[in-house]
Amino acid sequence: MLMVMKAERSPLEHTLRDTRKREKRHSTFNQHHRQLLDRLRDVEWVASSKLEDRPKTKLTLIRNGWMEMRSSATGIEYHITEAGLAALTQPRLKTPGAF
Structure with a gap:
């Protein structure tokens, strides 16, 4: 019986993976x-x-710096940041063909 072993990741691969997790993912508001x-x-x-x-929406808002999250005695709480307020005050993008 032949066993396939997973190749161990190098420290550089671990660092790159961790950096990608922490970097902001800019998406269209x-x-x-x-x-x-x-x-x-x-x-x-x-x-x-x-x-x-909406976990994906919350994660996007946190990664882009539009919202903050904290843990309290009552559970998880969210707060809008200055960047989030700025994004809310910007005009909405009009799509082609919209009235």
Whole structure:
């Protein structure tokens, strides 16, 4: 019986993988981002249970610096950043053919 062993990753591969995880992923600010951030606009911190369950949207907002997350005694809470406020105040992009 032939066993296939996984090749060990070098320290450089581990460093590159960790760096890619931490780097910001810039995406186009869209209506889903706008809707979630709009709920955070006028309050200090909002409990995760009071927001829609959209993990990918939340992750994108955090990676782009538009939202912050903290852990508290009551659970996870979210807060809009200055960059998030700036993104909300920018005009919406019009799509071709829109009125």
